[in-house]
Amino acid sequence: MKKILIMNGPNLNLLGVREPGIYGNNSFDSYLPSLQNRFPEAEISYYQSNIEGELINKMQEVGFSYDGIVLNAGAYTHTSVALLDCIRSLKCPVIEVHISNVHSREEFRHHSMISSGCLGVIAGFGLRSYEFAVMALVEEKK
């Protein structure tokens, strides 16, 4: 059974409430069970924090024993060298996801600090971005 952690960064605890025209009407907690049912062959856990250092602590905690991390780093995507360094230090692959198509939004969202450390990037498919990332990790060879 593959162990996969889904991580959401700042303001993603407000999914369903926050800018629904961009991020939709569903909370992540209401979406998670359907994702877990879709991949019975994986053990999918979830962590959210608004704090950069807590995201790093969590990644260091699981990144040497889990099979993969799906990371939506929110706005830290565009700013955080610390997250990039952390991702590069881990043993397990990290997939960067975004709910919105960051490339069709403001220019400051076009650049990601973390992409170069990630196995791949998925953006613009709403909550299905997480599903595509889990699919990639489930199919990834050990």
Ligand code: DQA
């Ligand atoms: C986001 C895109 C980021 O630019 C933004 O800061 C977020 C959410 C997304 O999922 O589309 O918080 O990562």
